[in-house]
Amino acid sequence: MDIAAQSIEGGFADPVFNAQTVFRAVMDAMARPGSVQPLPPFARPPVPLSAAAGAIALALCDNDTPLWLDPALQASTAVRSWLGFHTGAPLANTPADAHFALIAAPAEMMALDGFSQGTQDYPDRSTTLILHVSDLVSGTPLLLEGPGIETSATIAPAQMPRHFVEQWKQNNKRFPRGVDIILVTADGIACLPRTTRIKTMEA
Amino acid sequence: MTAQSTDIATYNFAYLDEQTKRMIRRAILKGIAIPGYQVPFASREMPMPYGWGTGGVQVTASIIGPDDVLKVIDQGADDTTNAVSIRAFFKKVTNVAVTTDTASATIIQTRHRIPEHPLTADQVLVYQVPIPEPLRFLEPRETETRKMHALEEYGLMHVKLYEDIAKHGRIATTYAYPVKVEGRYVMDPSPTPKFDNPKMHRSPALQLFGAGREKRIYAVPPFTEVVSLDFEDHPFEVQTFDQPCALCAAENVYLDEVILDDHGGHMFVCSDTDHCEKRRNAPTSPLWGGRAEGAGGGLDQSTPHSTPTPAPRADPPHKGEGKEIR
Numbered sequence: 001m002d003i004a005a006q007s008i009e010g011g012f013a014d015p016v017f018n019a020q021t022v023f024r025a026v027m028d029a030m031a032r033p034g035s036v037q038p039l040p041p042f043a044r045p046p047v048p049l050s051a052a053a054g055a056i057a058l059a060l061c062d063n064d065t066p067l068w069l070d071p072a073l074q075a076s077t078a079v080r081s082w083l084g085f086h087t088g089a090p091l092a093n094t095p096a097d098a099h100f101a102l103i104a105a106p107a108e109m110m111a112l113d114g115f116s117q118g119t120q121d122y123p124d125r126s127t128t129l130i131l132h133v134s135d136l137v138s139g140t141p142l143l144l145e146g147p148g149i150e151t152s153a154t155i156a157p158a159q160m161p162r163h164f165v166e167q168w169k170q171n172n173k174r175f176p177r178g179v180d181i182i183l184v185t186a187d188g189i190a191c192l193p194r195t196t197r198i199k200t201m202e203a
Numbered sequence: 204m205t206a207q208s209t210d211i212a213t214y215n216f217a218y219l220d221e222q223t224k225r226m227i228r229r230a231i232l233k234g235i236a237i238p239g240y241q242v243p244f245a246s247r248e249m250p251m252p253y254g255w256g257t258g259g260v261q262v263t264a265s266i267i268g269p270d271d272v273l274k275v276i277d278q279g280a281d282d283t284t285n286a287v288s289i290r291a292f293f294k295k296v297t298n299v300a301v302t303t304d305t306a307s308a309t310i311i312q313t314r315h316r317i318p319e320h321p322l323t324a325d326q327v328l329v330y331q332v333p334i335p336e337p338l339r340f341l342e343p344r345e346t347e348t349r350k351m352h353a354l355e356e357y358g359l360m361h362v363k364l365y366e367d368i369a370k371h372g373r374i375a376t377t378y379a380y381p382v383k384v385e386g387r388y389v390m391d392p393s394p395t396p397k398f399d400n401p402k403m404h405r406s407p408a409l410q411l412f413g414a415g416r417e418k419r420i421y422a423v424p425p426f427t428e429v430v431s432l433d434f435e436d437h438p439f440e441v442q443t444f445d446q447p448c449a450l451c452a453a454e455n456v457y458l459d460e461v462i463l464d465d466h467g468g469h470m471f472v473c474s475d476t477d478h479c480e481k482r483r484n485a486p487t488s489p490l491w492g493g494r495a496e497g498a499g500g501g502l503d504q505s506t507p508h509s510t511p512t513p514a515p516r517a518d519p520p521h522k523g524e525g526k527e528i529r
Binding site: 015016017019020021023024026027028030031032059060061062064065099119120121122123124126128147148149150175176180193194195 | 215216221222224225226228229230231232233234235236237238240242243265266267268269324349350352353354385387388407409422423424425426427428
């Protein structure tokens with residue numbers, strides 16, 4: 001399939017209701033960090049952008065939200081033109097300008113503090129990171145605490161960024177500034193808002 | 204235009220256009236990530252005046268889907284103008300199921316009450332907020348209040364509560380009682396009676412707040428610390444009532460005064476109409492559906508409860524009564 005066709009196909013079949021379903025999954029995941037919310041494959045973006053990450057981009061991004069793509073996604077003309085056609089979102093010049101960042105290879109990603117952290121006056125002006133992970137069970141277990149979690153929750157996302165726990169502690173310390181993370185797998189999503197604390201597990 | 208031929212109005216689902224919904228949805232996500240922080244958003248004109256709940260309506264419109272069941276209350280009542288109009292509005296623009304039953308609703312839009320029936324993790328409570336900034340009446344400049352939130356400088360609010368004590372001998376704030384969310388942001392819980400503040404603390408339900416005229420959205424995620432501000436020697440207390448609901452005899456619920464005539468006749472009844480009706484019809488009513496938990500119960504089935512004819516009292520109860528002035 002040529003790039004022109006690839007960039008046009010694979011959007012939401014039912015834009016209003018699919019966007020609502022995807023948003024409610026993200027909202028529930030953000031409100032209950034560590035819980036895994038199922039996400040039907042509504043979108044069919046070109047590889048290496050995953051179906052779930054593509055669906056979230058379609059549901060939340062538009063011409064008001066500069067997008068940052070990691071090198072793996074940036075290298076794909078098909079991904080850039082698909083996102084451009086379906087969302088109209090401009091590409092951010094630097095990670096610090098981005099409202100959303102799509103990251104296909106979190107293990108090789110730049111440090112979290114390179115993205116927009118918001119300001120003390122407007123902590124909402126920060127980047128939301130959408131990380132592709134292969135699953136939420138096979139990585140290092142993360143014991144989570146904080147708002148939205150009744151006692152504690154555990155997820156074990158695979159292929160997380162280097163020194164993630166240490167980086168996340170720094171992210172917590174910047175509160176109310178900081179980034180929020182949406183972890184996407186093939187069939188579900190989980191969120192780590194900036195309020196979630198990772199408790200170090202006893203070895 | 205042949206709008207009459209279809210059940211659903213010829214608007215986009217839930218009235219708002221998709222770009223507006225995306226903008227509001229992004230604000231809601233930021234609000235959840237920063238509990239108690241007021242996220243600015245580009246509030247739209249709605250087909251109702253500001254002050255009628257346009258903020259709550261925009262939040263509800265952005266989260267609602269075809270499978271949701273919507274309940275709308277106004278001061279606890281399902282049957283007053285604001286609640287009826289907003290319920291009719293959503294019925295028209297979304298065609299979703301609506302209910303007055305607290306337990307079966309998935310989204311509850313509220314003006315100034317939290318239902319008596321405990322909320323669950325499957326529910327979202329959407330508040331209509333008139334003035335989202337708790338510091339606004341103490342400091343009118345937005346530039347200053349924003350700085351105060353940024354620096355976590357809430358001394359002014361404590362001075363205000365202290366002045367209450369100096370003047371009245373107790374904290375006289377009875378509604379819109381300021382809370383601190385997760386130890387960081389001081390938040391206005393909207394003009395709910397302070398009776399409802401404890402229900403916000405570690406609620407299993409997600410709580411979203413929309414202020415249309417003031418263009419702010421904020422949120423309290425489930426299981427989040429919501430602490431009412433107070434002093435060690437003047438701890439936070441909720442209102443108590445010295446008599447139960449005149450209709451259903453419920454105790455430990457919030458009561459409204461209803462004026463009956465021009466001669467001082469009045470009665471105190473549950474502000475939560477759904478709760479009151481359930482109790483009056485319990486436990487045989489089909490409305491109740493056999494659910495027993497949280498019913499409030501307590502009514503003796505053998506004595507059918509009739510509405511008493513209230514007589515004027517020499518000493519009418521009042522909100523906040525039962526408090527000693529020290």
